[in-house]
Amino acid sequence: xxxxxxxxxxxxxxxxxxxxxxxxxxxxxxxxxxxxxxxxxxxxxxxxxxxxxxxxxxxxxxxxxxxxxxxxxxxxxxxxxxxxxxxxxxxxxxxxxxxxxxxxxxxxxxxxxxxxxxxxxxxxxxxxxxxxxxxxxxxxxxxxxxxxxxxxxxxxxxxxxxxxxxxxxxxx
Amino acid sequence: xxxxxxxxxxxxxxxxxxxxxxxxxxxxxxxxxxxxxxxxxxxxxxxxxxxxxxxxxxxxxxxxxxxxxxxxxxxxxxxxxxxxxxxxxxxxxxxxxxxxxxxxxxxxxxxxxxxxxxxxxxxxxxxxxxxxxxxxxxxxxxxxxxxxxxxxxxxxxxxxxxxxxxxxxxxxxxxxxxxxxxxxxxxxxxxxxxxxxxxxxxxxxxxxxxxxxxxxxxxxxxxxxxxxxxxxxxxxxxxxxxxxxxxxxxxxxxxxxxxxxxxxxxxxxxxxxxxxxxxxxxx
Numbered sequence: 001x002x003x004x005x006x007x008x009x010x011x012x013x014x015x016x017x018x019x020x021x022x023x024x025x026x027x028x029x030x031x032x033x034x035x036x037x038x039x040x041x042x043x044x045x046x047x048x049x050x051x052x053x054x055x056x057x058x059x060x061x062x063x064x065x066x067x068x069x070x071x072x073x074x075x076x077x078x079x080x081x082x083x084x085x086x087x088x089x090x091x092x093x094x095x096x097x098x099x100x101x102x103x104x105x106x107x108x109x110x111x112x113x114x115x116x117x118x119x120x121x122x123x124x125x126x127x128x129x130x131x132x133x134x135x136x137x138x139x140x141x142x143x144x145x146x147x148x149x150x151x152x153x154x155x156x157x158x159x160x161x162x163x164x165x166x167x168x169x170x171x172x
Numbered sequence: 173x174x175x176x177x178x179x180x181x182x183x184x185x186x187x188x189x190x191x192x193x194x195x196x197x198x199x200x201x202x203x204x205x206x207x208x209x210x211x212x213x214x215x216x217x218x219x220x221x222x223x224x225x226x227x228x229x230x231x232x233x234x235x236x237x238x239x240x241x242x243x244x245x246x247x248x249x250x251x252x253x254x255x256x257x258x259x260x261x262x263x264x265x266x267x268x269x270x271x272x273x274x275x276x277x278x279x280x281x282x283x284x285x286x287x288x289x290x291x292x293x294x295x296x297x298x299x300x301x302x303x304x305x306x307x308x309x310x311x312x313x314x315x316x317x318x319x320x321x322x323x324x325x326x327x328x329x330x331x332x333x334x335x336x337x338x339x340x341x342x343x344x345x346x347x348x349x350x351x352x353x354x355x356x357x358x359x360x361x362x363x364x365x366x367x368x369x370x371x372x373x374x375x376x377x378x379x380x381x382x383x384x385x386x387x388x389x390x391x392x393x394x395x396x397x398x399x400x401x402x403x404x405x406x407x408x409x410x411x412x413x414x415x416x417x418x419x420x421x422x423x424x425x426x427x428x429x430x431x432x433x434x435x436x437x438x439x440x441x442x443x444x445x446x447x448x449x450x451x452x453x454x455x
Binding site: 019020023024026028030031032049050053054057060061064065066067068069070071072074075078079082129131132133138141 | 195
């Protein structure tokens with residue numbers, strides 16, 4: 001029960017940070033910082049793909065209605081949720097995941113987190129900008145946007161965890 | 173029936189995925205053409221209230237700059253006042269007021285949400301249906317053209333800015349009067365392209381690009397920007413002209429919405445044009 005509450009509060013915080021701060025932050029060259037993929041990443045291990053996608057859809061849609069994207073965030077969040085179990089299986093440790101663990105950077109290790117979250121973030125951002133542009137003749141611009149945004153979002157996600165996830169609590 | 177359930181259980185994950193994608197992509201592609209439900213946009217009352225609170229904090233960051241812009245505009249307008257104009261005819265001819273009839277009025281609005289770095293950039297302003305805003309009205313600021321009204325809510329509305337696909341505002345070059353369509357390629361918030369100008373026309377660098385007023389959305393002569401560079405398009409008799417916008421979308425706070433009082437007359441007149449015969453186009 002406590003975990004559901006924690007994730008609900010997190011849901012609201014991630015939406016607020018995205019719409020109130022990050023949507024206003026436009027550093028130029030088409031880079032767009034998206035932090036909410038981290039929420040999908042941090043959902044519990046034992047969650048099935050279907051509830052995962054429903055939560056991701058709700059998350060994406062609540063960001064959409066505040067940024068005039070009309071369903072674009074929802075679509076890319078669902079894509080990320082769909083691929084999350086696949087990538088997790090690919091990088092599973094030898095004796096599987098323990099359900100009391102959380103998939104953050106301390107409990108799963110830097111190496112694991114960088115690979116898994118990096119791949120998921122690339123999938124998410126590629127889908128987002130492909131659908132947004134919907135034109136392949138803008139390819140160099142598209143690649144620049146995807147590359148810079150992935151770098152920005154990834155750095156931001158790392159920083160957020162370094163600041164807000166306490167190491168002691170994780171080691172317990 | 174049993175087979176159907178078995179099928180569902182087997183492909184459950186993919187079916188849910190496809191259904192959610194269907195909903196999300198359907199709303200995305202239809203809404204960016206024509207939004208219908210207010211709640212799903214930033215013009216929804218509750219959504220806009222939150223953005224308004226944010227704007228009430230962040231607007232102070234640009235206060236000095238905005239004040240300066242408004243002051244410059246006041247100076248320009250003050251120069252046109254009666255007391256600052258020398259009257260040459262000294263009252264020998266009475267000017268009948270009925271020679272002039274008001275065609276455009278303006279509704280002032282404040283920008284509460286704005287982007288400039290996406291492929292399609294929208295802006296939320298704090299005037300809506302109760303202030304007399306309607307679909308497709310033009311929007312400009314003291315610096316230049318901003319866009320068109322995309323969606324109207326009760327108290328808020330969404331502006332499709334110049335920085336979107338298919339914005340197609342009809343503009344002309346000054347001097348010369350050659351006209352074309354303004355487009356945006358998604359790369360730079362300060363530059364757009366002007367298409368449809370034949371390359372036998374003389375286009376001078378830094379000549380003004382202003383609205384043409386052909387569709388009744390904008391009055392004639394509102395500044396859009398200046399011609400920055402031009403080059404030939406391979407295989408077409410057209411110029412590829414880069415326009416540097418006079419509007420800076422990165423710090424925009426106050427806009428005016430154009431209300432054309434004679435729009436209905438214009439539409440009625442345009443409807444009386446006979447439809448084009450297709451054979452002519454093939455020739």
